[in-house]
Amino acid sequence: MSHMEPRRSRTVKRRMWGGLRQQWKLLGLFEIDQQHEFYSLTCMMKEGLSTAIQNTIDNPLPEELSDDDFRMEVTQIHKEFRMESFAGPVFASLRRSLGMTEKEYQLSLSSEGHYLQFISNSKSKADFFLTNDKRFFLKTQNKREVRFLLSNLKIYMEHLEKYPHSLLVKFLGVHRIKIPHQKKKYFIVMQSVFYPDERIHSRYDIKGCEVSRWTDPAPEGSQVIVVLKDLNFEGHFITLDQQRPWLLRQVEIDTDFLQTLNVLDYSLLLAEQPLHEDERHHSLSFATLIMRTKKSMVTSSSPTHTGAAPSVPGTVPEEDSAILESQTDCGMQHCHVMDMRGGSGGAEEEEEEEVSSVQEELRGRGTRTGSAELRDFQAQNRRLLPNFKNPLHVIDxxxxxxxxxxxxxxxxxxxxxxxxxLWKTLRHPGRTFSTVSPPAYCSRLCQWVQDHTK
Structure with missing residues (x-):
């Protein structure tokens, strides 16, 4: 009887929470407080992740990743649960290459602030959580999905090394939590594409098709967070000017990679945020162009070679940024790229200026080194990254x-x-739907991006 009472209590709690969830299903994002059904689970996640990351802090990474690092499993025993971490050195290496220190990663994932639950309109049965600062996503996965990721982790890392400015989501950890008398729960940690999100005004999940690709928008003036879909975006464009060719090429590169994995049904996440007037002009200053060039030319950072200092494939440390700003501002206050965006030929002139800044930076490194790095810059489809947080997923x-x-x-x-x-072909004749072969899916999403950018 004593065993039945806690079980009955949990069932009642789930039913109550299920009713609240129906009422709140449009809210999208809310805090996981002590009354929430996932409060206990997220507290365990925090504790387990903090200990797992501390293990990485206490054990320096090897100079180069080995096959054993990709197969590594570490189990840590806590009072009420066990936490297993998979391929820890590999993900730590990736985090390092993205410019994250283990301390800041640990602080974000185990801070005192409650996790947030994101209720999506996805058909997936997965649960989605965000750290309190909204920097990292945690998502529950089934065993098959985790096995798939781990079995393809090496080629995923090689892809990110070959194309450092890839748009693929950055997986930062894979874990399994075991609570007595409950089913094992797998979850992954990812970098949020929509970080920081304070000024984002619209979000989209794009698959390049039409069946079931409409979502009712939030009421006007509402604070509700709704992720819209393909049909909601019709009539809109992603306006990039000179950066459009880069985006088309990178989407092609990344979807070609996913085609080799024989996968489909992935999404292009897209969010829009208006630029302030000062942001538009600041991005064109001579100092900022040089800084962006330095950010984009960093080649010492590698997901698979851990000896280099941590640095986003493209980040300049804050102290270097300050020095660079002061050096370029002294005697060059009037050296600004003219804002030609409003006039004819503006995009071409601005692009020439950006290319010139890359070439100038490389010239300073020596002819041979500069030529090789310029070739790498082009072969790796790098771009001038914005001087902004989360630069790999931000395009101005x-x-x-x-x-x-x-x-x-x-x-x-x-x-x-x-x-x-086959069933959807019969069910939706003449209409496009998500379940198609990987080559068709890849081609269609690339076409969508081409049709909706300018």
Whole structure:
């Protein structure tokens, strides 16, 4: 009888929370406080992650990752649960290459602030959590999805090394939590594409098709967070001017990679944020152009070689940024790139200025080194990164700042999906839907980006 009471209490609590969830299902994001059904789980996640990251802090990374690092499993025993971490050195290496220190990662994931739950309109049964600062996403996954990620982790890391400015979501950790008398729960930690989100005014989940790709927008003036879909975006464009060719090429590169994994149903996440007047002009200053060039030319950072100092494939340390600003501002207060965006030929002139700044930076490194790095810059499809947090997923256009990333890369085109494709072909004749072969999915999403950018 004593065993039944806690179980009954949990059932009642779930039902009560289920009713609240129906009422709040449009809110999108809210705090996981002590009355929340996931409060206990997220507290365990915090404790387990803090200990797992501390283990990485206490044990320096190897100079170069080995096959054993990709297969590593570490179990840590806590009072009420066990936490297993998979391929810890690999993910620590990736975090380092993105410019994160383990301390700041630990602080964000285990801060006193409550996690946030994000209720999406996804068909997935996964639960989505955000750290209190909204920097990292935690998502529950099934065993098959985790196995798929771990079995392809090496080629995923190689892709990020080959294309440092990739739009693919950055996986930062894979874990399994075991609570007595409960089913094991797998979860992954990812960098949020929409960080920081304070001024974002619209969010979209794009798959490049039309069936079930409409979401009712939030009422005007509402604070409700709704992620819209393809049909909601019709009639709109991503306006990038000279950065459009870069985006088209990078989407092609990343979706070609996903095609080799035989996956489909992934999404292009897109958010829009208006640029302030001062942001538009500051991005064109001579000092900022040089800084962005330095950010984009950093080549010492590597996801698979851990000896280099931590640095986003493209981040300049704050102290270097301050020095650079003062050096370029002294005697050059009037050296600004003219804002030509409003006139004819402006995009071309601005692009020439940006290319010149890259070439000038490389010239300072010596002819041979500079030529090799310029070739790498082009071969790796790098771009001039914005002087902004989360620069790998941020692209500034003339009027808007766009947050762009590719997520949900675990759906393999196997027997079940092939049957689903046949059924949907009969069910939706003449209409486009998500369940198509990986080559068709890749091609269609690239076409969508081409049709909706200018």
């Amino acid at each position: 256009g003339p009027e808007q700042r766009y947050f762009i990333g590719i997520i949900d890369i675990f759906t393999v085109y196997g027997f079940k999906k092939r049957l689903e494709h």
